[in-house]
Amino acid sequence: MKPTKEQVEAYKSMAKQSPMSMESMIKAHLVANCPKFIESKLDGCLKYLTACAREILDSKSGEVADDVCYKICRDYFNDEVWKQEEASKKAVKDNNIKQTNGVDVKCSVDDVTDDDDNDETPVCPPPVKPQPKQEAGQLDMFAALGM
Numbered sequence: 439m440k441p442t443k444e445q446v447e448a449y450k451s452m453a454k455q456s457p458m459s460m461e462s463m464i465k466a467h468l469v470a471n472c473p474k475f476i477e478s479k480l481d482g483c484l485k486y487l488t489a490c491a492r493e494i495l496d497s498k499s500g501e502v503a504d505d506v507c508y509k510i511c512r513d514y515f516n517d518e519v520w521k522q523e524e525a526s527k528k529a530v531k532d533n534n535i536k537q538t539n540g541v542d543v544k545c546s547v548d549d550v551t552d553d554d555d556n557d558e559t560p561v562c563p564p565p566v567k568p569q570p571k572q573e574a575g576q577l578d579m580f581a582a583l584g585m
Contacts (some may be wrong), residue, residue: 467508474515482523483514 441449453459461484468475468483490510491502514520 464508464511468511468515471508472512472515474518476515476520479515479520482520483511486514486519486523487511 461480464484464487465477465480468480487507487510491507494502494506
């Protein structure tokens with residue numbers, strides 16, 4: 439039997455108000471044990487923890503020990519994984535930015551729009567439709583090719 443919408447909302451509000459949430463426990467551990475902890479990077483740390491836990495469990499359901507989770511979170515800050523993530527995001531962003539002062543122009547498919555006025559690509563004329571075959575008289579080029 440599934441819980442009702444009211445029950446789910448009540449559970450969600452209880453979870454938000456609970457002092458024993460996973461996020462609060464990890465944050466408390468990092469504050470106490472990780473000198474490089476930066477609170478603004480906590481969301482990235484939790485995403486990294488989730489990815490690592492899924493890798494550990496081979497994308498199956500199960501438990502990862504608390505000590506392992508804390509170690510993964512400490513490593514996120516101590517090994518400065520967050521700096522590597524930001525650097526890779528910046529590299530991707532830099533590859534997608536158009537360089538205005540250089541010869542190379544890089545863009546992504548998302549940057550291309552249909553209503554570009556400065557588009558210098560040649561406009562192809564519409565395809566020519568062959569005229570109907572003539573029954574008698576001279577053959578046209580399309581009739582000679584069997585079209």
